[in-house]
Structure formats: structure tokens, C-alpha cells
Amino acid sequence: MLVNVNGRQKTNQFCVIGQTDDTSVQAYVYWPTEQKLILWVPHLYDNEALVTSDRYLDLKRDVVDGNDVHGSTYLVTRSFVNAALKACQEHGEKFTIHKSN
Amino acid sequence: MGTPPKTAKPQTRIVLASPSTNAGAMERLFLIEAYTPAYVGTYDASQNLIAMRLMRQTIENRLKSPGQYMARGATTEIEIIELGNQFAGFGTYPTLDPGMTLRLRDILTIANNPKHPMHAAFAQFVNDAITAATESTTPSVAKYPNVTAWRTKNSGSPGPSFHMLITLSGNTFYSTIPVPPMLHRDAKHSSRQTH
Numbered sequence: 001m002l003v004n005v006n007g008r009q010k011t012n013q014f015c016v017i018g019q020t021d022d023t024s025v026q027a028y029v030y031w032p033t034e035q036k037l038i039l040w041v042p043h044l045y046d047n048e049a050l051v052t053s054d055r056y057l058d059l060k061r062d063v064v065d066g067n068d069v070h071g072s073t074y075l076v077t078r079s080f081v082n083a084a085l086k087a088c089q090e091h092g093e094k095f096t097i098h099k100s101n
Numbered sequence: 102m103g104t105p106p107k108t109a110k111p112q113t114r115i116v117l118a119s120p121s122t123n124a125g126a127m128e129r130l131f132l133i134e135a136y137t138p139a140y141v142g143t144y145d146a147s148q149n150l151i152a153m154r155l156m157r158q159t160i161e162n163r164l165k166s167p168g169q170y171m172a173r174g175a176t177t178e179i180e181i182i183e184l185g186n187q188f189a190g191f192g193t194y195p196t197l198d199p200g201m202t203l204r205l206r207d208i209l210t211i212a213n214n215p216k217h218p219m220h221a222a223f224a225q226f227v228n229d230a231i232t233a234a235t236e237s238t239t240p241s242v243a244k245y246p247n248v249t250a251w252r253t254k255n256s257g258s259p260g261p262s263f264h265m266l267i268t269l270s271g272n273t274f275y276s277t278i279p280v281p282p283m284l285h286r287d288a289k290h291s292s293r294q295t296h
Binding site for chain 2: 019021023026039041042043051053056067070071073076077
């Protein structure tokens with residue numbers, strides 16, 4: 001659903017890296033084709049979980065240099081993004097999805 | 102005479118306040134920022150109203166010194182919400198990002214559909230947002246009256262001037278570290294000055 005709704009290219013690359021702690025599981029979905037980093041949290045209606053994620057980060061717009069996002073609930077630091085992408089590169093699952101519509 | 106036909110109890114439709122009101126903006130913000138009952142393993146019904154009250158308290162505390170939170174000149178809750186890239190999808194409020202619009206629509210659709218298996222949980226979720234946005238006693242009911250920010254759990258800090266308070270139902274709340282008063286370092290009057 002994500003690619004068909006928000007994708008602009010026919011071929012779309014993805015990398016997914018999971019995170020877990022004592023109480024929860026979540027994952028970041030890196031979509032280099034659209035320069036997005038999307039938080040996925042287990043959701044009962046999973047076909048919409050990525051499209052409606054409240055942390056749907058545009059890597060050209062929502063990333064700040066330095067270590068201060070000045071109180072923002074959603075902006076992230078470049079070091080946070082770099083760490084997520086490095087973890088994805090080293091341990092994530094990579095795959096391709098073709099837009100079907 | 103037969104038995105009279107059963108009449109269904111009319112359901113009260115849950116409606117948010119107008120988007121142009123402070124309450125309406127906060128209701129929408131809380132519904133989008135909080136994890137809904139569909140987030141299995143993250144949503145906690147017993148903590149949701151507390152978390153939404155902390156969101157309300159965050160907005161009210163920021164309104165006391167808006168310039169500190171990228172909303173210089175803000176005099177209303179709506180302005181605190183829409184200024185300074187502080188809340189995802191609200192930068193052009195009352196127009197929301199498409200994903201946020203869909204998320205909000207889904208929440209209200211389920212909350213108002215008695216046939217949906219999660220109707221009761223979503224109705225409570227929406228009513229919690231309305232309560233948190235409209236009650237006038239928030240300062241006395243917020244668990245941490247000095248809260249000034251929140252972040253999705255495990256997504257980093259809002260900045261070096263913030264101190265972590267608590268994580269509730271998927272969001273971690275923070276307070277602003279008070280700036281210490283400037284110390285006088287005038288060498289002429291320093292007690293360590295040697296003669």
C-alpha cells in the first residue's frame with residue numbers, strides 16, 4: 001500500500017531494521033527511493049501502518065545537524081539517522097517493491 | 102398481540118471540536134500523537150488519558166514562554182501547535198499532512214462504528230482526547246506539571262536542555278532543564294583576586 005499510495009517510481013528499494021527493548025518491538029523502514037525513514041509499530045490494521053505513521057520522516061526536510069531538535073516531537077538529528085541507516089546496512093533486511101498501479 | 106419490535110439504543114456520535122478552536126486543534130494533535138488501541142503491545146488503556154493530559158500540559162507550559170519552543174509570539178494553543186516544526190503534520194494546520202488526515206479519519210470512523218470490534222476502545226481513546234483538551238483542571242491533574250516535550254519512545258531526545266520524565270503508552274515525556282542564574286565573574290570583585 002505504501003508504494004502504491006506514496007511512491008513515484010516504478011521500482012522502490014527498501015531496508016528494514018528492527019528495534020526491541022524489554023517491553024516493545026518497532027522498526028524503521030528506510031525508503032531510499034523516496035528519501036524517507038518511517039517508524040513502524042505493530043498495528044492491527046497493518047496495511048495502513050506505514051502510510052499513516054506519525055513518524056514519516058522526510059530525510060531532506062526533517063533532519064537537523066547537531067544534537068538539538070529544539071523540543072520537536074518528530075525532527076531527528078543527523079547522527080540518529082546515520083546510526084539507523086548504518087544498522088540497516090549492516091543488519092537490516094533489504095528488498096525491492098514494484099509499484100503496481 | 103406480538104412482542105413489540107426491539108429498538109436499538111441510539112448511539113451518540115463522537116464529534117471533535119471545530120478545527121479553528123484551541124480545543125479542536127489539541128484534540129486532533131493528541132489523537133494523532135498518541136498510540137491508538139490498534140497499536141498492540143504499545144497502547145495502554147490505563148495510561149492513555151494520563152499521557153494525553155501530559156500533552157495538554159506540554160502545550161500550556163510552552164504557551165508561558167513560546168519563544169523557547171520555536172513559537173515566538175504565540176498567544177494561543179493553536180499557534181503553539183502550528184509554529185516551529187514542533188508537531189509532525191501540523192505545520193500548515195488546519196490542513197494536515199495526507200497521512201495524518203487518513204490516520205485521524207480512521208480513528209473517528211472506528212470510534213463511531215458500533216459494529217467494529219474495536220469500537221469501544223477507540224471511542225474511549227477519542228473521549229480521552231476530548232477530556233484532556235477541554236478540561237480546565239489540567240495543571241492539577243497532570244502527573245508531571247513541568248512537562249514541556251514528548252518524543253516517540255526510543256527516538257532520541259528533544260535536545261540537550263531537556264530531562265526525561267516518564268514513558269507512557271509509547272511516548273516519552275520530558276521537562277526543560279532550568280537555566281541556572283548567571284554568576285558574576287567580575288574579576289575586580291573576585292574573592293580569589295590576589296593583591
